[in-house]
Every structure is written in structure tokens, then in C-alpha cells.
Amino acid sequence: MEKLKFGIISLGCDKNRIDSELVIAKLNKKYELVIDPKEADIILINTCGFIESSKQESINTILEMAKYKKIYKCKILIVTGCLSQRYKEELLDLMPEIDIILGVNNYDKLLESIDIFLKNNNKLLYCEDNDNFIYDGERVLTTNKHLAYLRISEGCNNFCTYCVIPKIRGKYRSRKIEDIINEAKILANNGVKELILVAQDTTMYGIDIYNEKKLPFLIKKLSQIEGIEWIRLMYAYPEEITKELILEIKNNLKVCKYIDMPIQHISNSVLRRMNRRGKKEDIINNINMIRKEIKDICLRTSIIVGFPGETEDEFNELKKFIKDFKFDKLGVFEYSQEEGTVAATMSNQIDENIKKLRKEELMLLQQQISRELNENKIGNIYDVLIEKYENGIYYGRSYEMAPDIDGNVFLSSNENFRIGEIIPIKITKALEYDLIGVVYNESCK
Structure with missing residues (x-):
């Protein structure tokens, strides 16, 4: 029998990302991961419920993915994370499209819940309040591998x-x-x-x-x-x-x-x-x-x-x-x-x-x-971690830049750098949040 395929949408903070990586590893043992949710039999949304804007983003994403049950392959819609932990039964009442709801302490129920739903089509909710353990284990990274x-x-x-x-x-x-x-x-x-x-x-x-x-x-x-x-x-x-x-x-x-x-x-x-x-x-x-x-x-x-x-x-x-x-x-x-x-x-x-x-x-x-x-950084030399190459431009980060929130160092070079390589860059131009530089070598002195 062909494996069912699953897709995951992770919202919110870095801690939520880690939960999603743990979930992917768990689902990978039985199902096949796909990037495009249109191809997924199972769609899991790991929600954020911290502030109003993040709650609204989570709700909008759930409603959008609910449509995939009608127009694409989706058979099971699963909602996990902070929003489900915070609102529990309300979500199931307000969004009947959801099939399984798991809280932040119940990822161990994931595979079992899918099996039960596939057998009898019963909606399931596991949202225990438990602060005696930390969910960890094997992960599949969703970041660059470096x-x-x-x-x-x-x-x-x-x-x-x-x-x-x-x-x-x-x-x-x-x-x-x-x-x-x-x-x-x-x-x-x-x-x-x-x-x-x-x-x-x-x-x-x-x-x-x-x-x-x-x-x-x-x-x-x-x-x-x-x-x-x-x-x-x-x-x-x-x-x-x-x-x-x-x-x-x-x-x-x-x-x-x-x-x-x-x-x-x-x-x-x-x-x-x-x-x-x-x-x-x-x-x-x-x-x-x-x-x-x-x-x-x-x-x-x-x-x-x-x-x-x-x-x-x-x-x-x-x-x-x-x-x-x-x-x-x-x-x-x-x-x-x-x-x-x-x-x-x-x-x-x-x-x-x-x-x-x-x-x-x-x-x-x-x-x-x-x-x-x-x-004030123009002329400075930084070790830069190369993260992306697009349209002739390398994107990287110095120690001053956390991923996704702090900007980039851009450089144009004919050299072939590997993603994840750390190279010295001399800053030549400054923008509000980003820097532009050239590869530093003896000729830059």
C-alpha cells in the first residue's frame, strides 16, 4: 500500500519550530513528507496563540487548509500547538473541519490519533495540562542544515x-x-x-x-x-x-x-x-x-x-x-x-x-x-556565514545577526561558496538593517 503523505505548517516562535521538527520526525516513521500541502493526505498546523495577531494568523491558516479537504487530497486536518492548548474545546466547536486537536504536551498521541481517525472517523482531542516533562527526541531540521x-x-x-x-x-x-x-x-x-x-x-x-x-x-x-x-x-x-x-x-x-x-x-x-x-x-x-x-x-x-x-x-x-x-x-x-x-x-x-x-x-x-x-561598520571585516545564493547575490549573516529577524550581509562574487561556509567579508556599504560587502583578501588591505 502506498504511504499516506503529510504536510506541516509551523507558525510562531523558534520554540514552536522545534516542536514541529520533532513532529516531522515522528510522522516520518510512518508517512511521507511533502512540501506542498496540496499533495498531502494529512495536514498538520502547529499554531501560535501568544497574542491577537498570532492567534488570527493561526485561525486564518486553519480555515485556509480546511478548504484543502474539499478541493485537494487532504483526509485529516490536525491542529496542534499553543492555540489548541489555550482554547481546546472551543476550536473543535467553532471549526468542525478540524479532525484532531493536540496540545503542546500530547505529541506522543499523534500517530495513535491518526490511526484511530482513519479507522472510525471519530474526532479526537488531547490537550492535557502537564508541566512535568519536556517533549524531545529525534528532529528533522526545517532550518538550513548548518x-x-x-x-x-x-x-x-x-x-x-x-x-x-x-x-x-x-x-x-x-x-x-x-x-x-x-x-x-x-x-x-x-x-x-x-x-x-x-x-x-x-x-x-x-x-x-x-x-x-x-x-x-x-x-x-x-x-x-x-x-x-x-x-x-x-x-x-x-x-x-x-x-x-x-x-x-x-x-x-x-x-x-x-x-x-x-x-x-x-x-x-x-x-x-x-x-x-x-x-x-x-x-x-x-x-x-x-x-x-x-x-x-x-x-x-x-x-x-x-x-x-x-x-x-x-x-x-x-x-x-x-x-x-x-x-x-x-x-x-x-x-x-x-x-x-x-x-x-x-x-x-x-x-x-x-x-x-x-x-x-x-x-x-x-x-x-x-x-x-x-x-560606522563600513570598512570593518566580519566572518559571515553564507546562507543563500540567488540572482548572483550571496546572502549571509555576521555574529551580529540572528536568522530571520536581524538582516543580512549581501555580497556579489564570482567565487563559488558553499551554503554554510564562513568567509571574511569587508563592509563597503550600509543600509538601515543590512550590510553590503566584498570578500576580504590581501588585495582589500
């Missing part, structure tokens, strides 16, 4: 008033060091050069199972794996960044001098309403310490505008902070009023138009900052 996201923990204990992640993903729980190292070795043996460490909060790694923060130790162990050349740190809470971590980033040659540290706001009054652990003074002190210790550090952050009660003065304080501290990379998000969160019940919700205007104002400011910082 990079992989590596999950070091799951869940979150921070309980920011705007965030539903603790309710969806459960309490904070770290993976064992030996499990992470074993997975990293497998990835390296398969050609991965760049590991991107992800969690809801990477800085708290180990606190639950080792009774201390073990991120610096973990990074050191990962850097000893042959084949791994870059280690990148994402989602590091600024108030939890320690001197030990800073020194490990500084002194470890394999660690990208890059930290993603979401601060969300700088006004102490807003931070209190958000239930963020740190204060303005803590954030500023850590930024100054990082920049003092690590030459050429690249700092990325994310900001929320329009949080309930955000006054003009609080917004202007944030704007001044961004102007003064000049982050290398910055993302701005409009506050999303999410049911089930404390912030959703707060008075003084901000008008949507004001949120939009504040976001635009900060993004314009950051665009100017980014352009100025990039212009």
Missing part, C-alpha cells in the same frame, strides 16, 4: 501580567545538561555549525534542577563540541544576566558577542504593572556592565508600547532611553489585551491608534539609530 535552534528549558515562572505562556507551557523546567549536550553532538555530526539557545528565559537555566543558574557552564560544555563554531544566546532576561555569564560570552571564542535581552519597557511604574522582576536601574547597570566587558557586543531587545495606563511621560521616558542607549537591534510590539491575563482586566486600556502611533515613532527612531550604527 544551524539549529536548541531548546534548553520549557515553560516560565515569571508571570508577567500581559503573558499567557505560563498557562500554556506550564512552569519553568530545565533539560538535563547531558541531554542537551547529546542532542548538540547529534546536530554537529549532521553538519550544524551554529547553535541558537532558546527558552522562555535562558538566564534561569538550571535553577530548578541544579539549584543554581547553570547557563555559563552549559555554554562552556557546548563550545567543546567539535563542529560547533557559533553559539548564540536568545531570550536572556536583563536583570538575571550575571557577571559569570558576561565573562563566558566575553572569553569563549565560539560564543557570538550577541545577546537578545527583552526589556519590554524602562519606566519603573510600567515595569511594576507588568510584574517584571527588574527595575530601570538594574537594566541600565547590566547594559553598561555588558558593554564595558565585551568589546563589540551586539544587543537586541524588544519593547511593548501601549501597555495599560502608559502615559505620555512614561512613553517619552522609554523613547529617551532608546535614543540614549542605541540598541543594535530592537523590535517593538503593540500591547495585546489577552484574556486570562491580569493586564487584560486593568483599567486605562490604551486606544489602538495610540499604540500604533507609538510603535511607528519608536521604529522610525530605531531605523535612524540602526542606519548610523551600520554606517
Whole structure:
């Protein structure tokens, strides 16, 4: 009998991507993966349910794929991920086109659920609340083969008033060091050069199972794996960044001098309403310490505008902070009023138009900052990881650029470079978020 074919659509964050890669490996044991969902007998959508825009994208994707049951080959429509975990029965009631719904803790039920549905056509729902384990195992990478996201923990204990992640993903729980190292070795043996460490909060790694923060130790162990050349740190809470971590980033040659540290706001009054652990003074002190210790550090952050009660003065304080501290990379998000969160019940919700205007104002400011910082890089030489070749142009990233969010280094060359190769590039031109360069050799001096 010919194998059934499956397609997968993965939405949302890097942690969701890892879940999708685990799901693909599981389905691959019995079914055949296809890229085009038009060819799929089974379509699985791994959803995001974090904020309103991501929920809407997930719902629209489900509705679009539901049409494939009528006009193409699709026999089974499966919905997994954060949206299904968050809304459970509501999805099945509102979208009868869905055949199987699995939560973030129930991927072990996937193959069994498909078998049951094929036999009796019964709709199935498994969405358990379980925060005692972390789903891991064999993965099929959906990134370029030279990079992989590596999950070091799951869940979150921070309980920011705007965030539903603790309710969806459960309490904070770290993976064992030996499990992470074993997975990293497998990835390296398969050609991965760049590991991107992800969690809801990477800085708290180990606190639950080792009774201390073990991120610096973990990074050191990962850097000893042959084949791994870059280690990148994402989602590091600024108030939890320690001197030990800073020194490990500084002194470890394999660690990208890059930290993603979401601060969300700088006004102490807003931070209190958000239930963020740190204060303005803590954030500023850590930024100054990082920049003092690590030459050429690249700092990325994310900001929320329009949080309930955000006054003009609080917004202007944030704007001044961004102007003064000049982050290398910055993302701005409009506050999303999410049911089930404390912030959703707060008075003084901000008008949507004001949120939009504040976001635009900060993004314009950051665009100017980014352009100025990039212009200062003209003449600099960077090791660049080549990721794509298209229409005579190579696309690559320096240590300052995380994939998909931070821009590219472009170069035109008659040389034949391999995807995944790291080559020296001299910067010749700067754009707002991207850089243009030439291959660096003796003639460039």
C-alpha cells in the first residue's frame, strides 16, 4: 500500500519550530513528507496563540487548509500547538473541519490519533495540562542544515501580567545538561555549525534542577563540541544576566558577542504593572556592565508600547532611553489585551491608534539609530556565514545577526561558496538593517 503523505505548517516562535521538527520526525516513521500541502493526505498546523495577531494568523491558516479537504487530497486536518492548548474545546466547536486537536504536551498521541481517525472517523482531542516533562527526541531540521535552534528549558515562572505562556507551557523546567549536550553532538555530526539557545528565559537555566543558574557552564560544555563554531544566546532576561555569564560570552571564542535581552519597557511604574522582576536601574547597570566587558557586543531587545495606563511621560521616558542607549537591534510590539491575563482586566486600556502611533515613532527612531550604527561598520571585516545564493547575490549573516529577524550581509562574487561556509567579508556599504560587502583578501588591505 502506498504511504499516506503529510504536510506541516509551523507558525510562531523558534520554540514552536522545534516542536514541529520533532513532529516531522515522528510522522516520518510512518508517512511521507511533502512540501506542498496540496499533495498531502494529512495536514498538520502547529499554531501560535501568544497574542491577537498570532492567534488570527493561526485561525486564518486553519480555515485556509480546511478548504484543502474539499478541493485537494487532504483526509485529516490536525491542529496542534499553543492555540489548541489555550482554547481546546472551543476550536473543535467553532471549526468542525478540524479532525484532531493536540496540545503542546500530547505529541506522543499523534500517530495513535491518526490511526484511530482513519479507522472510525471519530474526532479526537488531547490537550492535557502537564508541566512535568519536556517533549524531545529525534528532529528533522526545517532550518538550513548548518544551524539549529536548541531548546534548553520549557515553560516560565515569571508571570508577567500581559503573558499567557505560563498557562500554556506550564512552569519553568530545565533539560538535563547531558541531554542537551547529546542532542548538540547529534546536530554537529549532521553538519550544524551554529547553535541558537532558546527558552522562555535562558538566564534561569538550571535553577530548578541544579539549584543554581547553570547557563555559563552549559555554554562552556557546548563550545567543546567539535563542529560547533557559533553559539548564540536568545531570550536572556536583563536583570538575571550575571557577571559569570558576561565573562563566558566575553572569553569563549565560539560564543557570538550577541545577546537578545527583552526589556519590554524602562519606566519603573510600567515595569511594576507588568510584574517584571527588574527595575530601570538594574537594566541600565547590566547594559553598561555588558558593554564595558565585551568589546563589540551586539544587543537586541524588544519593547511593548501601549501597555495599560502608559502615559505620555512614561512613553517619552522609554523613547529617551532608546535614543540614549542605541540598541543594535530592537523590535517593538503593540500591547495585546489577552484574556486570562491580569493586564487584560486593568483599567486605562490604551486606544489602538495610540499604540500604533507609538510603535511607528519608536521604529522610525530605531531605523535612524540602526542606519548610523551600520554606517560606522563600513570598512570593518566580519566572518559571515553564507546562507543563500540567488540572482548572483550571496546572502549571509555576521555574529551580529540572528536568522530571520536581524538582516543580512549581501555580497556579489564570482567565487563559488558553499551554503554554510564562513568567509571574511569587508563592509563597503550600509543600509538601515543590512550590510553590503566584498570578500576580504590581501588585495582589500
